Amino acid sequence: MRRDIAVLSDGAFNGSDRFDLFISVLGYEHRSSHLARSYPELAYRRVALVFPQEAYASYEFNQAALTKLRYSMIAVGSSAAEKLSAVIGEIHEATPPRALRLAVDISSMSRPLIALVVQWLQSVPIERDVHVTFVYCPAVYVEPSDDRAPVAVSEPVTPHFAGWTIAPELPVTAVLGLGYEFSLALGALEFLEPVAAWAFSPTGEDVRYDKAVKRANEVLNTNLLPSRTYIYNVREPFDCYIRLESLIYGLAQHSRPVLVPFGPKIFALLALLVASIHSPRIAVWRVSGEAVARSGDRVASGAEIALHTEFVISHSKVSDDEFLSQAPVFSEA
Amino acid sequence: MNVAAPNVPNVFDTFNARNLDPLQVAQTFIPPRHFDELILRNHAIVVGPRGSGKTTLLKMLQIPALKEWQHERADEYRSTIDFVGVFVAADVSWGAQLSALGGHTLREDVQHILGHAAFVTHILMALVRGMGDVLDPDLRSHPTLGRLAAHISAGAQAELINELAEAWHLEPRLPTISSLVGALRGRLLEISHIANQICLGARHDELFANNSFLFLGAIESVSFGVDQFNAASGQPYRKWGLLFDELEIAPKGIRQSLLSALRSTNQNILFKLSMSPYNEDAELLESSIAAMPGQDFQPIELWYARKEQGYEFSRALIKSMCAELGIEADPEEIFGHSYVTIEDATTAVRISAYRPGTALHRRFTELAARDPSFRDYLKSNSVDLAKMHLMGEAERAGAVRKITSIVALREAYRSLSDALVGSAARSRKNPSLFAGYEALLAIVEGNPRWLIGLIGPLLRRYASKPKRVPRPVQARAVSTASNRFRALLRTIPYIPDQELDAKHRQGSSRGLLSLLDVIGERFHRNVVSDSFAAEPVLSFTVDANAPENLLQALGKALNAGAIILVPDSAAEPMASSLRGKRFRLSYMLAPHFGLPLLLGRATSLNKILSSPQGETPLFDQGRAQ
Numbered sequence: 001m002r003r004d005i006a007v008l009s010d011g012a013f014n015g016s017d018r019f020d021l022f023i024s025v026l027g028y029e030h031r032s033s034h035l036a037r038s039y040p041e042l043a044y045r046r047v048a049l050v051f052p053q054e055a056y057a058s059y060e061f062n063q064a065a066l067t068k069l070r071y072s073m074i075a076v077g078s079s080a081a082e083k084l085s086a087v088i089g090e091i092h093e094a095t096p097p098r099a100l101r102l103a104v105d106i107s108s109m110s111r112p113l114i115a116l117v118v119q120w121l122q123s124v125p126i127e128r129d130v131h132v133t134f135v136y137c138p139a140v141y142v143e144p145s146d147d148r149a150p151v152a153v154s155e156p157v158t159p160h161f162a163g164w165t166i167a168p169e170l171p172v173t174a175v176l177g178l179g180y181e182f183s184l185a186l187g188a189l190e191f192l193e194p195v196a197a198w199a200f201s202p203t204g205e206d207v208r209y210d211k212a213v214k215r216a217n218e219v220l221n222t223n224l225l226p227s228r229t230y231i232y233n234v235r236e237p238f239d240c241y242i243r244l245e246s247l248i249y250g251l252a253q254h255s256r257p258v259l260v261p262f263g264p265k266i267f268a269l270l271a272l273l274v275a276s277i278h279s280p281r282i283a284v285w286r287v288s289g290e291a292v293a294r295s296g297d298r299v300a301s302g303a304e305i306a307l308h309t310e311f312v313i314s315h316s317k318v319s320d321d322e323f324l325s326q327a328p329v330f331s332e333a
Numbered sequence: 334m335n336v337a338a339p340n341v342p343n344v345f346d347t348f349n350a351r352n353l354d355p356l357q358v359a360q361t362f363i364p365p366r367h368f369d370e371l372i373l374r375n376h377a378i379v380v381g382p383r384g385s386g387k388t389t390l391l392k393m394l395q396i397p398a399l400k401e402w403q404h405e406r407a408d409e410y411r412s413t414i415d416f417v418g419v420f421v422a423a424d425v426s427w428g429a430q431l432s433a434l435g436g437h438t439l440r441e442d443v444q445h446i447l448g449h450a451a452f453v454t455h456i457l458m459a460l461v462r463g464m465g466d467v468l469d470p471d472l473r474s475h476p477t478l479g480r481l482a483a484h485i486s487a488g489a490q491a492e493l494i495n496e497l498a499e500a501w502h503l504e505p506r507l508p509t510i511s512s513l514v515g516a517l518r519g520r521l522l523e524i525s526h527i528a529n530q531i532c533l534g535a536r537h538d539e540l541f542a543n544n545s546f547l548f549l550g551a552i553e554s555v556s557f558g559v560d561q562f563n564a565a566s567g568q569p570y571r572k573w574g575l576l577f578d579e580l581e582i583a584p585k586g587i588r589q590s591l592l593s594a595l596r597s598t599n600q601n602i603l604f605k606l607s608m609s610p611y612n613e614d615a616e617l618l619e620s621s622i623a624a625m626p627g628q629d630f631q632p633i634e635l636w637y638a639r640k641e642q643g644y645e646f647s648r649a650l651i652k653s654m655c656a657e658l659g660i661e662a663d664p665e666e667i668f669g670h671s672y673v674t675i676e677d678a679t680t681a682v683r684i685s686a687y688r689p690g691t692a693l694h695r696r697f698t699e700l701a702a703r704d705p706s707f708r709d710y711l712k713s714n715s716v717d718l719a720k721m722h723l724m725g726e727a728e729r730a731g732a733v734r735k736i737t738s739i740v741a742l743r744e745a746y747r748s749l750s751d752a753l754v755g756s757a758a759r760s761r762k763n764p765s766l767f768a769g770y771e772a773l774l775a776i777v778e779g780n781p782r783w784l785i786g787l788i789g790p791l792l793r794r795y796a797s798k799p800k801r802v803p804r805p806v807q808a809r810a811v812s813t814a815s816n817r818f819r820a821l822l823r824t825i826p827y828i829p830d831q832e833l834d835a836k837h838r839q840g841s842s843r844g845l846l847s848l849l850d851v852i853g854e855r856f857h858r859n860v861v862s863d864s865f866a867a868e869p870v871l872s873f874t875v876d877a878n879a880p881e882n883l884l885q886a887l888g889k890a891l892n893a894g895a896i897i898l899v900p901d902s903a904a905e906p907m908a909s910s911l912r913g914k915r916f917r918l919s920y921m922l923a924p925h926f927g928l929p930l931l932l933g934r935a936t937s938l939n940k941i942l943s944s945p946q947g948e949t950p951l952f953d954q955g956r957a958q
Contacts, residue, residue, distance in 0.1 A: 154824050158436075162430045162432070162433035165427070166519075166522050168423075168455050169462075171353075172426050183819070183823060186820040186821075187820035187822070190824070191824045192424075192426065193425070195353065219820065222813070223817075283426055287824050
């Protein structure tokens with residue numbers, strides 16, 4: 001089953017809303033249980049995706065909190081999607097026939113996990129539309145860690161988001177979300193060798209963060225055309241989505257766009273949603289040291305940003321002809 | 334935000350040619366000496382690090398690029414080339430897509446079959462586009478390329494398309510070239526559908542049995558196409574050059590087929606392959622070459638162990654860039670001379686530069702005043718600073734001239750270190766150290782991407798304000814280019830030791846860049862802090878017992894252009910093993926580390942890594958002088 005994605009609106013998260021299912025994370029970041037603790041009755045069913053290998057920093061605190069709040073724990077791994085599907089199957093049986101309402105806290109998810117959740121949502125195996133509110137809780141500002149930590153991965157965020165093309169000869173274009181990791185965005189561009197690049201630079205979390213992003217991308221910024229840099233407010237993800245989606249739509253007409261979402265997780269979510277909407281033509285990559293280096297703890301700043309979406313059962317599947325029509329016209333001799 | 338067509342590169346984008354179309358590549362192409370070798374009617378393997386121009390060279394062999402090329406020698410080349418270039422593009426994104434087919438849930442053999450089929454389809458699309466190039470009626474009237482044109486009547490063309498379609502298991506909607514390409518695109522789509530179906534539980538053996546196109550061989554399919562086209566066009570001996578960019582991105586089965594095909598294959602097909610220097614196929618290549626009758630194979634190396642080897646090409650490219658910008662001044666006028674960075678025993682320096690009162694003399698004097706080991710050097714070589722200009726030519730060359738750049742660098746950093754220490758001193762680089770035309774030439778290493786990225790903006794500045802580009806501006810541009818290269822090196826994954834747990838790896842990690850930093854910083858200390866050496870250690874030899882993970886890291890550094898192979902007399906085109914080989918750091922990293930742009934002496938890599946803080950001399954005292 002394939003679902004079409006509609007991104008509808010954003011706003012401050014309304015904690016008095018009630019959902020059928022809330023998907024949270026049990027990880028090392030203090031903020032990973034922030035929403036769960038703030039809104040104990042948020043949903044009929046509550047699930048935490050568990051990173052067992054992250055049992056340090058605030059992990060035990062989060063584990064105790066989520067256990068007390070009776071969260072079902074699902075280990076992140078190959079059977080996680082199946083287990084989530086089983087949970088949603090139970091909800092499907094227990095609720096009246098209407099669209100299911102889900103909330104997903106992406107704040108402490110890794111980019112690959114957000115990717116897996118988005119991919120799963122696009123194929124939830126029930127005959128109902130699913131309305132999903134993604135929630136992002138920015139963290140209190142922390143200085144960037146050692147800028148010399150080695151990079152462990154430069155690859156598609158998951159194999160699914162490697163994308164596919166019927167025109168491998170088309171040029172690659174890159175769209176970056178900027179973060180405060182020193183020169184990583186620049187390095188990603190050098191690695192991918194795109195013919196042209198665009199950047200989305202975040203603001204609105206913390207002035208110190210804005211400055212750190214600027215510092216970390218100084219060399220990149222001097223080389224990008226100003227018209228190809230867009231400053232987005234992390235508290236207004238819908239506006240950012242509109243711009244990102246229209247940019248990607250344009251680029252996909254004559255290139256193979258690759259999205260590389262550094263920076264706030266909300267941008268990674270937007271990148272994955274846009275890539276899913278234009279699947280399989282858009283690739284989403286990550287360049288990080290997360291397999292080697294441990295990040296520090298993160299505490300929620302208090303802001304709770306919501307992005308409202310719908311994953312609607314598709315009645316008009318993308319036809320092969322439509323995909324083929326995106327191929328460059330070959331002028332016949 | 335401007336969603337301009339991406340085929341209009343901006344300043345940033347001109348760094349690479351990978352994604353430029355043939356016409357754009359032709360606009361700025363300056364033929365390096367390697368191009369003369371590449372156009373010959375033989376198989377060739379172009380070996381070079383990133384940015385060394387492999388893609389550009391191959392793309393220039395396509396007919397659309399050759400047609401548009403404006404260069405004083407363009408007609409000469411066009412008259413010589415007697416094959417039709419078929420460019421098979423590759424990039425990391427396409428490579429990742431091939432690897433990710435089926436989302437890593439497929440069995441390895443199943444995944445290989447699908448990846449192989451996708452790449453064969455990609456090759457056939459390139460071949461059909463090449464056929465379209467020679468059928469272009471405009472080509473017939475081209476004065477030097479017209480002989481490569483083909484004419485096939487509409488009926489014969491339809492018959493050809495039908496034959497190709499049947500052999501390649503395609504069903505184009507019309508018997509035309511464009512429909513054939515369309516059918517091949519449809520096949521790529523079909524392959525992804527098959528992968529998805531298998532992921533969802535379909536039996537792969539049934540799907541494979543119903544889709545026999547999955548098992549088309551690359552070489553056989555291309556050979557058939559070439560033979561049929563040649564027969565249809567009445568030119569049975571027409572040559573086709575298959576230009577494979579970044580061969581390492583192709584699936585392993587394809588790589589093996591191509592390397593084996595170098596030995597014996599269709600006489601009408603030439604293979605021109607581009608690869609990185611450190612490659613897992615090196616052994617296979619060596620065995621293929623060893624078995625080749627007549628040695629009809631040309632290795633083409635796109636790097637320069639000694640900086641002067643790259644100057645001719647770099648000068649020609651700069652001249653072309655100047656002409657494009659309407660600049661008539663010589664580069665020496667635009668950038669001034671580099672007065673410290675490249676002087677060595679073979680570089681001519683005016684005798685008057687050694688007289689008391691000159692900048693050069695002042696540097697020697699100041700260093701002698703603060704550096705006892707330098708005074709020892711002068712004494713043991715009988716150099717009287719007041720009379721350097723009066724020394725015999727040979728004597729001065731042997732004892733003074735060859736150390737001028739080392740003296741300048743040592744003196745500059747030592748004076749800085751009075752106030753600052755270590756990396757802080759290095760970060761406050763003397764802006765004049767890495768400025769000047771000769772320094773810029775050395776730093777770009779004959780690498781067109783680096784040259785365009787570093788010197789292009791400076792030339793544009795000169796074009797808008799025709800005054801010598803100030804040295805601090807040049808130094809900033811050099812620093813930016815160097816940092817940019819370091820940013821790339823940071824993104825190259827390298828996990829030091831898989832057996833260590835995450836916590837330990839983090840603590841003891843030596844990612845690619847940090848490994849290079851250890852080497853560069855140790856070299857810097859040898860130049861600046863250790864006892865004065867007329868020929869400091871600026872290169873290293875990989876020890877026979879170097880661990881595998883270190884070799885992997887060095888291989889990545891070599892492919893990225895961060896270290897340069899200094900070949901011995903029996904140089905290999907590709908390095909099957911790095912053990913025992915000698916390397917220097919790229920001069921693009923020299924400004925960051927504060928190193929002279931010299932080859933220097935070599936020491937063991939083990940010695941560098943085992944004494945990163947410099948407790949152990951890099952050479953025994955007796956050998957250092």
